[in-house]
Amino acid sequence: MLIPMPDLPVQPLPAAASAVRQPPVAVSDGLPTPQRYWAMAAMTVALIMAVLDGVVANIALPTIQREFAVDAAGAIWVVNAYQLAVTVSPFPLASLGDIIGYRKVYWFGLAVFTVASLACALSPNLPVLTAARVLQGIGGAGIMSVNLALVRHIYPSTHLGRGVGYNAMIVAVSSAAGPSIAALILSVASWPWLFAVNVPLGLAALVVAARAMPVSNPAGHRFDWLSAALNAATLGLLIVGFKGVDGSQPAWQVAVELAAALVLGTILVRRELAQAAPLLPVDLLRRPVFALSVVTSVCSFAAQNIVFVAMPFFFEDVLHRSLAESGLLMTPWPLMVALVAPISGRLADRYEPTRLAAAGLALFATGLALMALLPPDPSTLDMVWRMALAGFGFGLFQTPNNKVLVSSAPKERSGGASGIQATGRLLGQTLGAATVGLVFTAIGKADGSVVVLWLGAGLCLVACLTGIFRRRPAAA
Numbered sequence: 082m083l084i085p086m087p088d089l090p091v092q093p094l095p096a097a098a099s100a101v102r103q104p105p106v107a108v109s110d111g112l113p114t115p116q117r118y119w120a121m122a123a124m125t126v127a128l129i130m131a132v133l134d135g136v137v138a139n140i141a142l143p144t145i146q147r148e149f150a151v152d153a154a155g156a157i158w159v160v161n162a163y164q165l166a167v168t169v170s171p172f173p174l175a176s177l178g179d180i181i182g183y184r185k186v187y188w189f190g191l192a193v194f195t196v197a198s199l200a201c202a203l204s205p206n207l208p209v210l211t212a213a214r215v216l217q218g219i220g221g222a223g224i225m226s227v228n229l230a231l232v233r234h235i236y237p238s239t240h241l242g243r244g245v246g247y248n249a250m251i252v253a254v255s256s257a258a259g260p261s262i263a264a265l266i267l268s269v270a271s272w273p274w275l276f277a278v279n280v281p282l283g284l285a286a287l288v289v290a291a292r293a294m295p296v297s298n299p300a301g302h303r304f305d306w307l308s309a310a311l312n313a314a315t316l317g318l319l320i321v322g323f324k325g326v327d328g329s330q331p332a333w334q335v336a337v338e339l340a341a342a343l344v345l346g347t348i349l350v351r352r353e354l355a356q357a358a359p360l361l362p363v364d365l366l367r368r369p370v371f372a373l374s375v376v377t378s379v380c381s382f383a384a385q386n387i388v389f390v391a392m393p394f395f396f397e398d399v400l401h402r403s404l405a406e407s408g409l410l411m412t413p414w415p416l417m418v419a420l421v422a423p424i425s426g427r428l429a430d431r432y433e434p435t436r437l438a439a440a441g442l443a444l445f446a447t448g449l450a451l452m453a454l455l456p457p458d459p460s461t462l463d464m465v466w467r468m469a470l471a472g473f474g475f476g477l478f479q480t481p482n483n484k485v486l487v488s489s490a491p492k493e494r495s496g497g498a499s500g501i502q503a504t505g506r507l508l509g510q511t512l513g514a515a516t517v518g519l520v521f522t523a524i525g526k527a528d529g530s531v532v533v534l535w536l537g538a539g540l541c542l543v544a545c546l547t548g549i550f551r552r553r554p555a556a557a
Contacts, residue, residue: 111237112295119293120235121247126286127191128228128248129255130279131221134198135163136259138214141272148272149207161324162211166218168507169316171226173309175500176360180304183227183234183496184294190223191290195283201276217276225503229487230495234295239430241488246426246480253418253476260408300358300493308360311349316504318342323515328522362497365490371498373547374486375505380544381442381482382509383516384537385475388414388449390517392468395452395530400459413465414472421476426484434481439545441478445471446541453534474541513537 112120138145138159146156178186197217204210228248236244266274322338324330330338353359366372389411396407428437448471455463483502490498516536520529 111240112235112293116293117235119289120231120295121244123286123290123293124187124228124231124235124248125251126282127187127194127224127290128251130194130198130282131167131224132252132255133259133262134217134221134276134279135167136256137263137266137275138163140260140263141267141275144267144272145207145210149210151207155207158211159207159214162214163218163221164507164511165317165320166215167222167225168320168504168511169313170219170222171500171503171507172312172360172362173304174223174226175230175496175503176309176358177304178227178230178297178496178499179300179358179494180302182299183230183297183499184290186223186227186496187231187294188287188290190220190226191283191287192220193217193223194220195280195287196220198276198279198283202273202280204273222503226500227496229483229499229502230297231294231499233487233492233495234297238488242426242429242434242480242484243423244426245484245487246423246429249422249426249476249479249483250419253415253422256415297495298493302358305356305360308349308352308356311345311352312361315342315346315349316508318345319508320511323511324518326515326519328518359497362490362494362501365494365497365501368489371486371489374482374489375501376547377438377442377478377482377544378486378502378505379509379512380540380547381445381475381478382506383513384445384449384540384544386510386513387517387533387537387540388452388471390514391521391530391533392452394521394526395534396464398526399530400455400464410461410464410468413469414475417469417472418476418479421473422480425477425480429481429484434485437481438478438485441474441476441481442541442545444474445478446474446538446545448472448474449534449538449541453531453538 111117142156142159145159146152149156174186174190194217197213197220200213201210201217204213229245232244232248233241263275266278318338319342322335322342325335325338349361350363353361353363358364366375392411393407396402396410402410425437425441448467448469451467452464452471455467486502487495487498517529517533520533520536523529524532
């Protein structure tokens with residue numbers, strides 16, 4: 082059952098116009114309190130669900146494989162289906178947000194995600210579960226694609242850094258807590274409950290969002306279906322090709338996938354260059370500060386995912402720690418991100434955000450280099466403070482960089498900025514995982530773990546040098 086979503090004007094109507102129905106009024110510079118808090122509460126619930134469902138299914142894969150009596154290659158599509166859908170969808174959905182309003186895309190994305198979660202929980206076999214996960218990924222992309230655009234309309238421009246910092250904290254905490262939450266649920270219930278818990282939370286968030294989310298001015302252009310199809314094909318082939326470089330696919334197949342992605346991507350970019358309001362935001366990429374912010378974001382998230390994928394192997398195979406110890410040793414990173422992100426957001430409202438971002442990247446690179454230089458038999462404290470330093474640097478970088486990225490675009494193009502931020506993050510994570518797979522295949526896990534740490538540090542330095550050339554944009 083769909084929940085009505087009334088359009089509530091933020092400001093009262095003039096007395097003379099009280100008898101005439103008026104269209105929704107767009108928020109000029111943030112929402113008043115307490116409406117701002119209700120809007121962020123709804124966004125927080127939706128974002129937690131979208132991020133968690135990219136993580137929790139990994140924990141349940143062995144159980145799902147046994148219950149449906151399928152092989153590991155088939156079961157892994159429960160994860161891959163969501164990742165593919167959530168990665169190829171942000172650009173089209175962000176463009177749709179520019180056209181019809183960010184609130185509508187968010188609301189219907191959350192509705193689709195909630196319905197798909199119920200379908201996942203009730204799936205009788207693997208094909209149905211995989212299809213439901215695709216639908217869930219599209220709903221999750223609807224939430225993520227307009228996330229920063231809505232933050233820009235919820236918070237006044239003078240407090241934008243706080244909103245972005247809070248957003249980064251939610252993503253960090255959700256990513257870190259995902260495996261623990263999944264393990265807790267599976268200890269008392271069966272795997273369908275991993276998805277069923279989203280239903281009451283999603284319904285509550287839908288009710289609150291219908292009344293509290295801000296209204297944005299819709300654009301006058303039409304949705305470009307051909308560009309959306311080219312975008313999905315390009316990113317889909319790119320992701321599948323990246324995933325295959327670890328040896329899971331024949332080399333010729335990986336080459337064909339990446340070559341096809343390059344051809345289709347070239348066609349897409351040439352088409353978008355001729356559009357007044359392109360689905361792929363090439364108009365924003367012409368702005369140096371925006372383009373450089375995207376590059377730094379992709380590099381940093383690639384470096385982060387290199388660590389998240391490689392460090393468990395590093396702790397277990399190189400330093401000979403147990404599985405439980407490895408999990409605990411990973412904790413300082415997301416914990417520091419969650420602590421620092423809101424603080425860096427407030428700092429970004431007062432000081433030059435590009436300098437804060439560059440300082441964060443330098444600390445991030447230092448932490449990774451120090452991890453690579455660990456002695457053969459380090460103490461727990463040696464590992465903990467190095468992981469904490471890397472997490473501190475990433476948390477200090479992420480919020481100012483996202484603020485520069487979204488504020489360097491005109492407000493009416495906030496959807497495009499939000500979409501490219503989400504896509505850049507997901508592509509960076511995919512690139513990082515592919516790098517780890519390629520290095521591990523070439524030289525093994527033990528030596529490869531140290532090599533990828535140095536590669537991660539190098540990516541951070543590239544991002545840091547790139548960010549130095551930026552200047553804070555004027556408020557849009």
